[in-house]
Amino acid sequence: MENQSANVVLATQTAFDQATALAVTYGFSILGAIVLLVGGWILSGVISRSAFRVISRIHGIDETLARFFQNLFHYGLLILVFVTVLGQFGVQTASIIAALGAAGLALGLALQGTLQNIAAGIMLLVLRPFRVGEYIETASVKGFIREIGLFATEMKTTDGLYLMAPNSTLWNTPIVNHSREANRRQELSVAIGNEADLGAAKQAVLGIVSSDERVRAEPAPRVFADDLTADQTVLKVEYWVKTREWTETRHDVIDRLKSGLVDEGIAIK
Template structure:
């Protein structure tokens, strides 16, 4: 009984010593964790900004793509820092990394369609088969590009309607770009009676088509017979015009042919 107070004092001193050791140990761990968090945050911000500025200087890299890689690098570094902070407290990070990998796989399977659109969006932004402002046509959609995002592409149709198409629908199908080339070929057909002299009709058509200044001289305009029936001959007309003037030139040439051939006595069938 006499030694009981002494034992209590010794036990209290031992507990205090252990508590002090734990405080010192975890104080250094907390301090290291805080330093890692601050340093990781600063490093992730600096590296992601550096990557964005570097990608922005590369010709052909879209703003959306540069921002995407900036975010991936930023959050990737933060995840690495988070795992390092847990290791500061003696937590086994191997199981955490495995759990993160499993979670990433599960999310990837759940968002398979979305990730497919992201992958297609990256390829569209890198290879740029269509660019903003160009008019494209696919088996599924047709319209002028407003914006190419990571998930979908915004377009406006020829009727003035807004259209949003998932990127995978554009990437997995052939794209016909109506705006990329400087000039385009136009094909028209004119049907005349078999009583009409084909050489005279051909020469008249060539003069009328070439009278439009928007029709290019090179390649030259062509007129040739494409079909022959008992009562008519179909003449095909091929000419080239600037892409931005293609539609207006077509309308003008058709009107010139209608008026000019009628004035020359060449009746259309």
């Protein structure tokens, strides 16, 4: 009986000693892991915020793109901290990194179209072929830019409809930006009868166009014969205006040409 009691006491003492040794061994590892996690979280936040401030100061970098790189730094550092913590417990981090790489490759293949849109979105935000508020036109879409995201660009058409275009469709096609340049040329055609005096008609058209204060003096407006048929001559009118006044000026000049040429006795075909 005494031997049995002694064996129980010895086993209990042995178990306690082993538990103490494990607690000491892994206690420091757990404490180190907690310190690494907390320190890594704080450090990743500081570095990512600093990266955002630096990137956002770069000329031409949009805030959306700066936020993207901020999150990229933040979560990339957190993954590095997590792998380091696992290494504290004897886990083979090389296999974890290989598994993460394989998972990233599989995810990239599965989200190939999405990643293509992200890459296109980054290029659009860096190179800035268009900005919010500008009117653009491509082979497939046209409208005013409302928001440029990493995945898609939101637009508003001239008739008030909402339009979302994937960034890859905008990046892989020629873009005509109607709003980027401050001034824009306007062209109009006026057909007059061949019985009219060509020189007088040119002067009349030039005077009517130049009388509009929105028409720029430089480059100067010009009028020239662009086509000729048996019963009419087509005059081409070219002038420059501010881009934001392009449409309104066109409408007003057409009205003035009609009434002004009639007053001059020049028949419009």
